[in-house]
Amino acid sequence: xxxxxxxxxxxxxxxxxxxxxxxxxxxxxxxxxxxxxxxxxxxxxxxxxxxxxxxxxxxxxxxxxxxxxxxxxxxxxxxxxxxxxxxxxxxxxxxxxxxxxxxxxxxxxxxxxxxxxxxxxxxxxxxxxxxxxxxxxxxxxxxxxxxxxxxxxxxxxxxxxxxxxxxxxxxxxxxxxxxxxxxxxxxxxxxxxxxxxxxxxxxxxxxxxxxxxxxxx
Numbered sequence: 001x002x003x004x005x006x007x008x009x010x011x012x013x014x015x016x017x018x019x020x021x022x023x024x025x026x027x028x029x030x031x032x033x034x035x036x037x038x039x040x041x042x043x044x045x046x047x048x049x050x051x052x053x054x055x056x057x058x059x060x061x062x063x064x065x066x067x068x069x070x071x072x073x074x075x076x077x078x079x080x081x082x083x084x085x086x087x088x089x090x091x092x093x094x095x096x097x098x099x100x101x102x103x104x105x106x107x108x109x110x111x112x113x114x115x116x117x118x119x120x121x122x123x124x125x126x127x128x129x130x131x132x133x134x135x136x137x138x139x140x141x142x143x144x145x146x147x148x149x150x151x152x153x154x155x156x157x158x159x160x161x162x163x164x165x166x167x168x169x170x171x172x173x174x175x176x177x178x179x180x181x182x183x184x185x186x187x188x189x190x191x192x193x194x195x196x197x198x199x200x201x202x203x204x205x206x207x208x209x210x211x212x213x214x215x216x217x
Contacts, residue, residue: 005119007071007074007075011122011123014125016133017127023078026185034063034076050104053109056079059077060081064117090158120171122171
């Protein structure tokens with residue numbers, strides 16, 4: 001059955017993989033960026049995960065609203081329900097969550113994310129670990145470090161878990177291993193257009209300019 005979520009494309013991946021940058025560039029080309037809810041600072045791993053279940057469900061509701069109000073547009077979401085699976089698996093491996101806590105977390109996900117709220121299309125960013133590390137180090141020169149960002153054991157555990165989550169996934173998933181932002185944008189637009197050939201992700205003149213090798217304005 002057709003759903004408004006057919007027109008929501010989620011950008012998924014570990015922290016530092018370039019999700020926000022890709023969302024910003026795609027939004028510059030005419031796709032609609034969903035502004036994320038504000039974060040609350042929580043240090044406890046389990047509390048953070050449970051709060052984020054609620055946060056991401058509220059974001060999904062708002063993305064549904066945007067899709068309904070903009071029936072000819074593609075909506076962009078930064079992170080999705082399946083990011084939870086990767087982070088939870090990483091936390092379990094690190095001993096930051098117990099099996100009982102993960103079971104409670106999964107129950108909450110299942111309760112909030114009924115089938116109608118599940119993602120349909122996902123762009124999964126999967127760059128090399130070394131590239132993500134370098135990008136985080138460069139980012140810290142301009143921005144404060146976020147929760148445990150400087151713990152690369154945590155980074156690697158979650159990146160490995162993301163690979164497992166998306167290795168055999170039922171959703172329509174584009175896996176991007178490249179790191180160049182121009183190639184990421186071009187590949188993403190081509191994939192979105194192919195995944196929904198009856199709907200244009202962006203104006204034809206902008207798409208033709210991008211695919212011809214020009215830098216999008």
